[in-house]
């Protein structure tokens with residue numbers, strides 16, 4: 001059974017933003033016991049962007065959203081809602097969507113944050129599409145923005161090298177009949193929680209001097225466990241999208257996987273029997289930007305002319321929770 005929206009709804013514009021500061025692998029090797037060779041061969045990452053102190057996820061999100069609005073040729077007042085997808089909100093509350101709303105001047109919009117870790121953007125996109133398909137809202141912005149350096153352990157080589165800061169944004173609207181989002185599937189399984197999490201800073205373990213001293217406000221990950229689930233689940237959910245819509249993998253124009261590790265992405269593409277030039281990738285220069293990987297990879301692929309109107313595009317994500325999801329689109333513009 002496909003998940004069909006009651007209207008044709010799709011992405012009508014994209015935007016992105018990265019902070020200026022480039023941090024290459026050699027610079028990280030000054031902070032932790034690692035090497036350029038290890039990071040490139042195990043992850044495909046060469047460099048990433050880091051914010052300067054005092055910059056929050058909303059600041060990156062605002063820039064990405066402004067670019068998407070410009071590309072669509074509309075103003076912030078034309079937005080009915082803003083969904084901010086992030087695991088690194090500026091503050092626990094108010095929501096980052098409120099901060100973005102005020103900074104862009106979207107005076108008629110409501111909004112909220114959505115956190116499903118690295119699957120946040122795909123869950124946010126399906127939520128936005130459902131809001132538009134309901135007929136209650138016309139234009140919804142989905143902003144994936146994360147300052148991963150705010151929760152990175154600068155002493156942990158296992159995780160520090162993997163992440164970067166950035167933001168991507170899309171505008172979601174009704175599109176020409178037969179185009180836009182054709183299908184999606186989303187999953188959550190809390191048995192994966194111990195493998196990728198931030199132990200302190202929430203209601204269970206509020207911040208104390210001890211939790212801070214123990215680096216419990218940082219990312220903790222069992223990389224191997226996440227790796228094998230990510231390959232299997234991103235490949236399976238993408239295959240499901242293609243099979244149940246009777247689309248041959250060779251007719252897929254672009255596969256946009258979550259950018260966590262180039263080996264994970266390539267293994268998933270291989271299981272789909274897709275040539276690697278059909279896979280969107282920006283991990284080499286930007287690392288894993290969590291909620292921003294999918295919209296930025298999509299934005300860059302569009303900029304490179306890799307997608308035209310009518311092309312089939314599949315998004316796939318996997319993240320902490322565990323959460324994962326896939327989405328099939330027939331590109332609308």
Ligand code: UT7
Nearest residue numbers: 034035038042118157158161223224226227230260261319
């Ligand atoms: O977006 C959220 C989802 N996250 C992911 O999808 C990440 C999934 N996992 C991965 O990408 C990979 O598991 C990693 C890149 C995190 C690790 O790669 P791996 O091939 O699975 O390496 P490993 O965990 O087996 O570690 C091998 C060795 C270990 O040393 P010992 O214990 O064998 O002596 C690590 O301590 O590599 C060591 N290591 C490093 N060495 C140099 C781990 N990180 C580094 C490092 N530099 N940065």
